[in-house]
Amino acid sequence: MFEGIELAFARLFTWDAALGLFIGVVGGMIIGALPGLSATMGIALLIPITYGMDPTAAILMLAAIYTSAVYGGSISAILIHTPGTPSSAATCLDGYPMTQKGESLHAIGLSTTASVIGGVISSIALLLIAPPLARLSLKFGSAEYFLIAIFGLTLIASLAGDSMIKGLLAGAFGLVCGLVGFSPDGYARFTFGYIPILGGIQLIPAMIGLFSISQVMIQAEERGKTSSNEKVEAKIAGRFLPPAKEFVGLIPLILECSVVGVFIGILPGAGGDIASWVGLNLAKNQSKHPEQFGTGIPAGVAAPEAANNAVTGGALIPLLTLGIPGSSTAAVLLGGLTIHGLQPGFELFTKHADITYAVIIGFLCANILMGLVGWAVGKYLTKVSKVPIPLLIPCIAMLSILGSYAASRNIADVYIAVIFGLIGFFMRKYGVPVAPIVLAMILGPMADSHMYQGIIQANTISFVQYLFTRPLSIFFMVLIILALFAPLLSKVISKAYQKKNGKMADAAEDI
Amino acid sequence: MKKLVAIALVLLMALGLVACGSKKEWPDGDIVIVCPFKAGGAMDQSARLTAEYLKKYLGVEVTVDNIEGGNNWVGYEKVLTAKGDGYLLGFANYPGQIGGYLNPSGGIKRTYRDFTNIADIVHDPGIIVVRPDSPYQTLADLIEAGKKEPLVISTGGGAGSDDDVLVRLLNQKCGTQFKPGGNPGDADAKTAMLGGNVAAQACNVSNYFGTYKSTGDDAVRVLAVFDSKKNDLMPDIPTIDECGIAELKGLYSSSDRGLVACKDLDKDVLNKIVEALKKAEKDPDFIKAAADKGMGINMLYTDKFDEFINGVETTMKGMLKDFGWE
Numbered sequence: 117m118f119e120g121i122e123l124a125f126a127r128l129f130t131w132d133a134a135l136g137l138f139i140g141v142v143g144g145m146i147i148g149a150l151p152g153l154s155a156t157m158g159i160a161l162l163i164p165i166t167y168g169m170d171p172t173a174a175i176l177m178l179a180a181i182y183t184s185a186v187y188g189g190s191i192s193a194i195l196i197h198t199p200g201t202p203s204s205a206a207t208c209l210d211g212y213p214m215t216q217k218g219e220s221l222h223a224i225g226l227s228t229t230a231s232v233i234g235g236v237i238s239s240i241a242l243l244l245i246a247p248p249l250a251r252l253s254l255k256f257g258s259a260e261y262f263l264i265a266i267f268g269l270t271l272i273a274s275l276a277g278d279s280m281i282k283g284l285l286a287g288a289f290g291l292v293c294g295l296v297g298f299s300p301d302g303y304a305r306f307t308f309g310y311i312p313i314l315g316g317i318q319l320i321p322a323m324i325g326l327f328s329i330s331q332v333m334i335q336a337e338e339r340g341k342t343s344s345n346e347k348v349e350a351k352i353a354g355r356f357l358p359p360a361k362e363f364v365g366l367i368p369l370i371l372e373c374s375v376v377g378v379f380i381g382i383l384p385g386a387g388g389d390i391a392s393w394v395g396l397n398l399a400k401n402q403s404k405h406p407e408q409f410g411t412g413i414p415a416g417v418a419a420p421e422a423a424n425n426a427v428t429g430g431a432l433i434p435l436l437t438l439g440i441p442g443s444s445t446a447a448v449l450l451g452g453l454t455i456h457g458l459q460p461g462f463e464l465f466t467k468h469a470d471i472t473y474a475v476i477i478g479f480l481c482a483n484i485l486m487g488l489v490g491w492a493v494g495k496y497l498t499k500v501s502k503v504p505i506p507l508l509i510p511c512i513a514m515l516s517i518l519g520s521y522a523a524s525r526n527i528a529d530v531y532i533a534v535i536f537g538l539i540g541f542f543m544r545k546y547g548v549p550v551a552p553i554v555l556a557m558i559l560g561p562m563a564d565s566h567m568y569q570g571i572i573q574a575n576t577i578s579f580v581q582y583l584f585t586r587p588l589s590i591f592f593m594v595l596i597i598l599a600l601f602a603p604l605l606s607k608v609i610s611k612a613y614q615k616k617n618g619k620m621a622d623a624a625e626d627i
Numbered sequence: 628m629k630k631l632v633a634i635a636l637v638l639l640m641a642l643g644l645v646a647c648g649s650k651k652e653w654p655d656g657d658i659v660i661v662c663p664f665k666a667g668g669a670m671d672q673s674a675r676l677t678a679e680y681l682k683k684y685l686g687v688e689v690t691v692d693n694i695e696g697g698n699n700w701v702g703y704e705k706v707l708t709a710k711g712d713g714y715l716l717g718f719a720n721y722p723g724q725i726g727g728y729l730n731p732s733g734g735i736k737r738t739y740r741d742f743t744n745i746a747d748i749v750h751d752p753g754i755i756v757v758r759p760d761s762p763y764q765t766l767a768d769l770i771e772a773g774k775k776e777p778l779v780i781s782t783g784g785g786a787g788s789d790d791d792v793l794v795r796l797l798n799q800k801c802g803t804q805f806k807p808g809g810n811p812g813d814a815d816a817k818t819a820m821l822g823g824n825v826a827a828q829a830c831n832v833s834n835y836f837g838t839y840k841s842t843g844d845d846a847v848r849v850l851a852v853f854d855s856k857k858n859d860l861m862p863d864i865p866t867i868d869e870c871g872i873a874e875l876k877g878l879y880s881s882s883d884r885g886l887v888a889c890k891d892l893d894k895d896v897l898n899k900i901v902e903a904l905k906k907a908e909k910d911p912d913f914i915k916a917a918a919d920k921g922m923g924i925n926m927l928y929t930d931k932f933d934e935f936i937n938g939v940e941t942t943m944k945g946m947l948k949d950f951g952w953e
Binding site: 119167171251253254255256257258297298300301302303304307309311312313314315318454455456457459461462463466524525526528529565568569572573575576 | 665666667668692693694695696697698699700701704730732733734735776777778779785786787806807808809810811812814815818819821822824825843844845950951952
């Protein structure tokens, strides 16, 4: 099952890989702790920097940033009541009250422990689920890939957050962007004679625009208004490691949230933000005293933090095996894989098994290292959020432009990044989530290409008939029908939930 | 002190004049090879190997610059608009480049004639493979079956890719009804073949040279190499001429990658590059490095190279209707 895993250790125990791992963990924590910088944005910005690196070190660094940033976000949530990333919005509710009660270090310790457990479980899930799934993917033909892509697209509606219409709008826009360039049968679509986009709109510049440049503009617009930086710094107090009794009591909850997080991670597009709310909800439902949530109780910190870090490894499962990102951060990681010539699929586990397993095992190490680093320096991370935003904005803007050019050395990509930055800015201003655009830009062309291949493979029968002759296809069609009704269900659930707990904060999208 | 600085500056400027006056021999600076494909792929590897050995025999730094976009035409355009001083060269693939401009919907107005085609370097012959449990033991079996019913052969590229052209050529020569699979890349074509969703896969020696004898999950049976001579990387596979199919005698297919430059490349420079490549061609290190990466080396220089590209273009022009490019 794990052919080639022994070679992975040789790749993992190199200075390059170790350095990538360390920089990823520390850098990710800083990115996460900075309000306004999320894992998705950090990775989108850093992919071009990995260009000249060894693929193992590069992917490992990006994966480490992912998990570490999700954890780092909780520290700002706990200490200054501002989620460092959207994944930690749920942690604010109980994390900050704990700080007010003088238990800030205790809360950070809980978040660290829960994040490490969530992350480790998700890495183990990745190691155990991905290889057999990759093998199973050999059984998938174009018909199945087409349906999987459609399945992913149906989830856009359920991930849209507050307004399904806005989510669908973003998804439809992403689909249109995905159509640009040569069609599978060789006709140039929507290029308007502009040759640099004959090959389509590149993902990396589009994502840099949507996630980074739009964020720069939003921050710039808020200049002068009160920002998180001016919030009073909390006193660091309490003990870091949770008392043994409390920890043992929390273990079942942490484990359960981790498993749920992994599943949410596997679902295309659903990321850490959703998982953290689901985790918190789970904790509440199980608690004998649900009314205590929001007053600063340990379970309110541990549950969302275990769930959001568990998402990270889960999101990598469909990414590595099928090329379908499990979250918007994973979508950005897909760009990182492809610039290193690593095409998701079965070959990642055969031809490139050494790199893939090195990344997976390294990811496990990253989650453990994250705990150690968090234990050592976590409490000082609030200092990071004191970096003045006027200094940060130009740096991010510069990196965005450089990054969009560096990936393919095509100046048209810089224009794309800027245009998508403007689009992202206005969309976010009007509450339209940008994550569905990226998901649709990946899944749209995938559906397009596999439908074309499927029509040819159907050969003498029609494509629809072909779908019904394949048991796996029928299975996926059933899944799609279920997914189409999921938004209705989740709407009912979240309405009930919101009635109980107030508004769901503005963590509609995982950026 | 100021005087001293001034004198030093004057001297420096004088030095500059000296440099302007004397005409230095090419090359006296770094050479860049533009690769219009992404880093890490087969094209990039070929370009980097070429750069390494040009460096060895020209004695200057030769680097590869991956400029993607526009279905490779952003990079090609950069090569075409370079100065003819030989410091900016390019890497091109065939028939990919030809398909790029023959397809009218791409709007590319250039042709291979707009380049100085220096040398064809990598020659990767086409092959046809099937699953190990396939009923087609030989190419003849597959052709016979293809005459009776429409069978799909997966291809690592759409209309105009070498795999696609090969399948269409089979139909032309033998009257078979094969359908090219239209898969966007070799990975998809391989998945379709291994998954049993198509009858066979058209691809190249480099795709399977390392694994074609494997017995694991990715075991395959190679039916034929579409080349005039036995392939060093697959010595036990029959060439198309040995398959005993009369209609297919002399049907050669390949994906080729070569070094190109802008049209007005200096003639002396051209000769020097050709000389350097001729030395590399005989270098055992170069041959070994190429073989390790599955690259067959079959150097064709200048006129011979043009002749080869022209042959490919003629074949493809005869298929425009087939491609839907009329």
